[in-house]
Amino acid sequence: FGSSWESGFSAENSEVDRCLQGPEGNGISTGTVDTLMAEDEEKADVPPEAKEEVDGVETEDRDDDDEEEDGQDKDGNQIKKKKKKKKGKGAKSSAAGGDKDGDVEGEGEVDGEALSSQEQLLQMLRRSRVCEESRRHVERPHLFWDTQPVPNMAAENFQDSGPIDEIKTVEEVRDEPYNLPDAFEWVSCNVSDDKEANEIYTLLTENYVEDDDSMFRFDxxxxxxxxxxxxxxxxxxxxxxVRVKSNQKLVGFITGIPANIQVYDQVVKMAEINFLCVHKKLRSKRLAPVLIKEITRRVNKQNVWQAVYTAGVVLPRPVSECRYYHRSLNPKKLIEVGFSHLGPRMTMARTIKLYKVPDHPQLMGMREMVKTDIPRVFELISSYLKKFPLHPEFTQDELAHWMLPREGVIYSFVREDSRGEVTDVCSFYSLPSSILGHDKYTLLKAAYSYWNVATSVQLSDLMYDALILARQRDFDVFNALNVMEHDSFLKDLKFGIGDGFLQYYLYNWKCPKIEPGGIGLVLL
Structure with missing residues (x-):
């Protein structure tokens, strides 16, 4: 926090006004803005013949191979560096619950028998791609992030923990917001107001995380x-x-919420950063770093100097790299919309049978969580999370907010023993994706594993009931990261590994790297 880096945001006001007057969502081919993914480092270098017009305004074709990185040398002069843009389908995972399922192979193989030669080859290629991706990100410059108090990609792993920047005071933080071009203005968004909430929803729905093939987008x-x-x-x-002054259109967004995060043996006041989104027509205008710097300033003004965030891309430098896994609940629909596909020896009927779950929970005493369960659920989750090097420290009120059921948002269940005492808890939240351009389906219903604690049964048995409860509520797929103790049930419950990663990052905090099983934090 508190870097002196200034944005390279530049825009012709008349051009921006024109491009934002017409209808939104005109099918511009653009890249994804992932959580805290700074597109400031990737400005497309497009030949004139590769441009298209939307609403009478030329927009860049972001599928071009070449990109330029803008930055400044030590004397403050603008510099540009050519580099190759990676093409791939990793973003599809982000927009539809992490990643697409892999091929559905033979029934015995999914149940855990020896991997086929094809599966072994796929895993080898995944590892090779991961190694190449890591090497590429170590070697490339990060013109924004290299100015921030985050670990350098090439630096050795830390053995100690603590702030990276020198200790500052609130009085040292600038009072004025960072500058925007004359056509734009900063605003604080009121999500309690229906009109503003719907504006945020529209911006995210039409411009947030989308896969490279424009098939899925978070909703x-x-x-x-x-x-x-x-x-x-x-x-x-x-x-x-960020709004356009002339018509008050919302074109940029980023959020923070306060949290107490334990990192190894220290509890640190942090901001959880999320929902970085820039309107598609402004993706080349370098607005992302200005949003990051302004939210940083506002967080610093509250005497908070650290942050935690996640991204599907590799930035300097992850504290942990986790994987998404997917469990088909409605395989026919997933195959029809292109989220997954049949294996070479599988029929649709066999696939449906393979992933079918019972109609009702298998454990005795399972029921929906209610308000009177809060003290016991707080006790269970707080105690459980202490075993992980990175985890939130909740108050009882906070846990009540995150865990009490809300239809269409968060689903929480507890298991009572014969004496009526709550012994186990499971939960998942709903994050659907719009299915773009499909004749039959418009929405992919995805459940995401949240907080789960098993003390009287095996975690795999508890999560099997979570799958059943999700299917009862018409979810199509159940997603889980390989965090906490999830590895203990992923294989047995027929989860398929995704082909991408979710990186965890700490801002202005160094610490030893944490394996996925040591992560006790789930960010929405």
């Missing part, structure tokens, strides 16, 4: 946004937007 509901952004002690001015 955050207004109810979900209010849940995600309004925990106890939230700060409305950490819900930051």
């Amino acid at each position: 955050y509901s207004v109810a979900f946004l209010r849940w995600a952004l309004q925990p106890p002690e939230h700060l409305p001015f950490w819900h930051l937007g």
Whole structure:
């Protein structure tokens, strides 16, 4: 926090006004803005013949191989560096629950028998791609992130923990917001207001995480946004937007919520950063770093100097690299929309049978969580999370906010023993994706594993009931990261590995790297 880096944002006001007057979502081919993915480092270098017009305004074709990175040399002069843009389908995973399922292979193989030669080859290629991706990101410059208090990609692993920047005071933080071009203005977004909440929803729905093939896009509901952004002690001015002055159109967004995060043996006040989104028509205008710098300033003004965030891309430098796994609940639909596909020896009927789950939970005493369960659920989850090097420290009010069921948002269940005592808890939240351009389906319903604690049964048995409860509520797929103790059930419950990663990052905090099993934090 508190870097002196200035943005390279530049825009002709008349051009921006024109491009934002017409209808939105005109099918511009652009890259994804992932959580805290700074597109400031990737400005497309497009020959004139590769440009298209939308609403009478030329927009860049972001599928071009070449990109330029803008930055400054030590004397402050603008520099550009050519580099190759990686093409791939990793972003599809982001927009539809991490990654697409792999091929559905033979029934015995999915049940855990020896991997086929084809599967072994796929795993080898995945590892090779991961190694190449890591090497490429170590070697490439990060013109924004290299100015920030985050670990350098090439630096040795830390053995100690603590702040990276020198200790500052609130008085040292600038009072004025960072400059925007004359056509734009900063705003604090009020998600309690229906009109503003719907504007945020529209911006995210039409411009947030989307796969490279334009098949899926996250569809955050207004109810979900209010849940995600309004925990106890939230700060409305950490819900930051950028509007066009002339028509008040919302074109940029980033949020923070306060959290106490334990990193190894220290509890640190942090901001959880999320929902970085820039309107598609402004992706080449380098707005992302300005949003990051302004949310940083606002967080610093509250005497908070660290942050935690996740991204599907590799930036300097992850504290942990985790994988998404997917469990088909409605395989026929997943195959029809292109999220997964049949294996070479599988029929649709066999695949449906393979992934079928019972109609009702198998454990005795399973029921929906209610308000009176809060003290016991707080005790179970708080105690469980302490075993992981990175985890949130909740208050009881915070846990009540995150865990009490909300239809269409968060689903939480507990198991009672014969004496009526709650012994186990499982939960998942709903994050659907819009299915773009499909004749039959418009929405992919995805459940995401949240907080799960098993003390009287095996975790795999508890999560099997979670799958059943999700299928009862018409979810198509159940997603889980390989964090906490999830590895203990992923294989047995027929989860398929995704082909991408979710990186965890700490801002202005160094610590030893954490394996996925040591991560006790789930960010929405």
